[in-house]
Structure formats: structure tokens, C-alpha cells
Amino acid sequence: MLRVTSFIPAQEAFDSPTSTVVLPHADRHLRRKLLHLTDGEMVMLDLKEAVLFADGDRLVLDNGDQVEVKAAEERLYQVTPKDTQHLLELAWHMGNRHLPAQIELNRILIARDPVIRTMLEGLGAEVSEVVEPFQPVRGAYHSHGGHGHS
Incomplete structure (x- = not known):
């Protein structure tokens, strides 16, 4: 092998x-x-x-x-903001909850979670279900190496 x-x-x-x-x-x-x-x-x-x-x-x-x-293709939520400022605010709320997110110019992709969906819709986002590859932004502690909070 x-x-x-x-x-x-x-x-x-x-x-x-x-x-x-x-x-x-x-x-x-x-x-x-x-x-x-x-x-x-x-x-x-x-x-x-x-x-x-x-x-x-x-x-x-x-x-x-x-x-x-x-x-791999995954079952995700596509979060569509009203505008650029709204995208930034939504990204902040997701980051505050440490959610892996693929942030693009006009949308954010996240793993499906009904509680988060309700929160995002309450914040004015349009949330739809999609199936596609998921490549979240690498966190500050996750490059190609380990993880730490020290």
C-alpha cells in the first residue's frame, strides 16, 4: 500500500x-x-x-x-444578503458563533442548521438550500497546521 x-x-x-x-x-x-x-x-x-x-x-x-x-458536494445553506453591508453583518454574526463559512462577494455558504437559518432569516437574509462543494474560509488558527487558542 x-x-x-x-x-x-x-x-x-x-x-x-x-x-x-x-x-x-x-x-x-x-x-x-x-x-x-x-x-x-x-x-x-x-x-x-x-x-x-x-x-x-x-x-x-x-x-x-x-x-x-x-x-465533496454537501447539503448547505446559501445565505444571500440585501447588500454588501448586510453581508458583512451576517458574516460577523456567523463568525461570532464560530460557524465554518464560505464567504463570497454575493453570498455565504454554511452547513445546514435550522436554528441558524431562523436567526439569519430574522436578520433579513434570504436562506436557500443548495448542494455543492464546501470550502469555508480557513480560520486564524487553521492554516495548513494545527489549532490553538493560546
Whole structure:
């Protein structure tokens, strides 16, 4: 079985991948795991510390091949603000609750949660259900390394 020896952030990956692993956001924070690739193969990921992988990051195998990490489609809420100021206010409320959020120019994507939906609609946002890949903004403590609040 091939093993992952290192990784390459998406913005630094230039070679074509030989395979792909598709993972939802919650399963992309990894240190040690047996990964099932889309071609049916398996590889062992065993890193010194946990890494939060993004869509497009590459896992480098011990034979030199690269496996691309792809964000799985997930059941999400699309939060549509009235305007830019409203988007900023909604993002603040979500951040205050430590919600993973994919923030774009005209919308915010978050995991489905009926309580949060009610809050956002009460704040004047339009909330609709979508299914698409989820790539939340990496938090201040989650780059490609560990997590800490010290």
C-alpha cells in the first residue's frame, strides 16, 4: 500500500494528479487515516501533525505520484444578503458563533442548521438550500497546521 509522504498546497500544485480523493469539509482535517481514492485504490496518510486540507491540495505518495483532494458536494445553506453591508453583518454574526463559512462577494455558504437559518432569516437574509462543494474560509488558527487558542 502506498503512503502519503507530504502534501502540496493547491496554489503550488502544477503536476497532474494520478488520482483523487473526495472528502467533505468535516473529513478534510486529517493526521492519520486510510484514504479510499476514486479509482478504488487506498493510500495511508500518516502526518506528524493534523492538516486542514483544501480543495485542490495534493497528497504526495512515496512513489512520487500526487493525489488531488477534492471537496465533496454537501447539503448547505446559501445565505444571500440585501447588500454588501448586510453581508458583512451576517458574516460577523456567523463568525461570532464560530460557524465554518464560505464567504463570497454575493453570498455565504454554511452547513445546514435550522436554528441558524431562523436567526439569519430574522436578520433579513434570504436562506436557500443548495448542494455543492464546501470550502469555508480557513480560520486564524487553521492554516495548513494545527489549532490553538493560546
